[in-house]
Amino acid sequence: MSSQWPGGILSKTAPTITAPTAGEGGSASGMWTIDEVLVHEKAGNWPKRPLLKELYAWGDNSPKGQLGLGDITDRSTPVQVGALTWTKVAVGQIHTLSIKTDGTLWAWGDNSSAQLGIGAISSPYSMSSPVQVGALTTWLSVSGGYRNSQGITTGNALYAWGNGAEGGNGLGNTFIISSPVQVGSLTTWAQVSSGFKACLAIKTDGTLWSWGYNAQGQLGHGNTTSISSPVQVGSLTTWAQVSLGRIATLAVTTDGKLYAWGNNAFGGLGLGDTTTRSSPVQVGALTTWAFASSNGSSGWALKTDGTVWSWGFNNVGQLGHGNTTNISSPVQVGSLTTWLKLAGGQYHAMLIKNDGTFWACGRNVEGQLGDNSTTNRSSLVQVGSLTSWNDIAQSGMTHSSLAITGT
Numbered sequence: 001m002s003s004q005w006p007g008g009i010l011s012k013t014a015p016t017i018t019a020p021t022a023g024e025g026g027s028a029s030g031m032w033t034i035d036e037v038l039v040h041e042k043a044g045n046w047p048k049r050p051l052l053k054e055l056y057a058w059g060d061n062s063p064k065g066q067l068g069l070g071d072i073t074d075r076s077t078p079v080q081v082g083a084l085t086w087t088k089v090a091v092g093q094i095h096t097l098s099i100k101t102d103g104t105l106w107a108w109g110d111n112s113s114a115q116l117g118i119g120a121i122s123s124p125y126s127m128s129s130p131v132q133v134g135a136l137t138t139w140l141s142v143s144g145g146y147r148n149s150q151g152i153t154t155g156n157a158l159y160a161w162g163n164g165a166e167g168g169n170g171l172g173n174t175f176i177i178s179s180p181v182q183v184g185s186l187t188t189w190a191q192v193s194s195g196f197k198a199c200l201a202i203k204t205d206g207t208l209w210s211w212g213y214n215a216q217g218q219l220g221h222g223n224t225t226s227i228s229s230p231v232q233v234g235s236l237t238t239w240a241q242v243s244l245g246r247i248a249t250l251a252v253t254t255d256g257k258l259y260a261w262g263n264n265a266f267g268g269l270g271l272g273d274t275t276t277r278s279s280p281v282q283v284g285a286l287t288t289w290a291f292a293s294s295n296g297s298s299g300w301a302l303k304t305d306g307t308v309w310s311w312g313f314n315n316v317g318q319l320g321h322g323n324t325t326n327i328s329s330p331v332q333v334g335s336l337t338t339w340l341k342l343a344g345g346q347y348h349a350m351l352i353k354n355d356g357t358f359w360a361c362g363r364n365v366e367g368q369l370g371d372n373s374t375t376n377r378s379s380l381v382q383v384g385s386l387t388s389w390n391d392i393a394q395s396g397m398t399h400s401s402l403a404i405t406g407t
Contacts, residue, residue: 065128076367092144167228217278267328317378
C-alpha cells in the first residue's frame with residue numbers, strides 16, 4: 001500500500017493531502033485509514049502511481065527468437081518481455097535491441113554476424129532472451145539494420161557493430177565487429193537510422209550524414225557509390241528526423257518539410273511517380289510534417305495537426321486505406337487528428353494515438369498486428385485495450401512488432 005501512496009502507513013489518522021497539478025504529482029504525507037484513501041481517490045486528489053515502462057513483443061519469432069520471449073514461437077497478441085523496465089526499443093532484420101531505464105543496452109535474436117554486440121560469434125548463433133551489451137550505462141538511442149546495429153550514448157557518441165558489408169558500420173572497412181566500436185571521435189551525433197547495409201544519421205548541428213550500401217541512391221549523395229565512412233548529405237543544417245527503410249529514405253526538417261530519396265519502384269518516395277532518386281527531393285510543398293517512417297517500398301508520415309498519411313506499395317493493405325491499391329503520393333489515412341507516434345515494419349504499420357491506444361494494419365501472417373489473428377488488415381485495427389502505449393520499434397525489414405508502455 002505504501003508503495004502506491006508514499007509518505008505514510010495505514011492507521012486511524014487521516015493524511016494531509018497536497019493535490020496534484022493537472023492530474024500529476026501531489027503528495028499524501030502522514031497516516032490514513034483505508035476509508036480515507038477511498039474518499040480521496042474518488043475525489044481525484046490522490047497521487048497517481050507511475051506506469052511502468054514495460055516491453056511487449058508479438059509477431060514473427062522464428063527462427064532466431066527475436067521477440068525475446070525465450071523461444072521461437074510466433075505470437076499474435078502482445079506478450080511482455082520479462083519483468084524489466086525499458087525506455088527504447090529497435091528492431092533489425094531478425095534481431096532486437098532495447099535500452100533499459102538504467103541506461104544499459106540489451107539485445108536478442110539473430111547473432112550470425114555479431115549484430116547483438118555481445119562479443120565473439122560462437123554457437124549458439126542466436127539468443128531468444130535479452131542479453132546485456134557491454135557494461136555502458138549511458139545508452140540514449142539505438143537502431144537495428146540488416147545484420148548490424150548502431151547506438152548513440154548520452155554524450156552523443158555514435159557506436160556501430162555487426163556486419164560491416166558495403167561499409168555499413170561507418171568504420172572505414174567492411175569487417176564484422178563483435179562489440180560496439182565508436183564511429184570516429186566526434187561526440188555530436190543526435191539520431192541514427194539503419195537500413196540494408198547502410199545508415200543515415202543527424203548531428204546536433206542539424207547536418208545529415210550517410211554511409212554504406214548505395215545502389216539505389218539511398219545515401220542521398222547524387223550517385224550510387226557505396227562508402228564506408230560518414231559523408232555529409234548536401235549542406236542543409238535543418239534536418240530533424242530521418243528514417244532509412246530497406247533501400248529508401250524519408251526525412252523531415254525543422255521547418256516541417258518532408259524529403260525523400262532512394263528506390264521508388266512502387267511510389268514509396270511519395271513524389272507522384274516511380275522514378276528512383278539519388279538526392280533529397282521535397283515531397284510536395286507542405287511545411288506541416290512532423291515525423292516520417294519508411295519501410296523501403298512505402299511510407300507513413302505524421303503531420304503537426306495529428307493526422308497521418310501513407311503512400312507506396314500496398315499489396316497487403318499496409319497503407320491503411322481499406323484497399324490494396326498502390327499510390328505514389330501521400331493520402332490521409334482516415335480523418336482522425338489524434339495520432340501521436342507511428343512506425344513502419346515490413347508490410348505492416350503501427351501507430352499510437354494520444355489516448356495511449358495502439359493500432360496496426362497490413363500483413364498479419366505471423367501475427368504482427370497483435371489482434372489475435374493471422375488475417376491481413378487493410379484498415380487500422382486496435383491492438384488490445386491498453387491505453388498506456390508509449391514507444392514503438394521502427395524498422396522496415398521485420399515481420400515482428402515491439403512496443404513499450406508506461407510514462
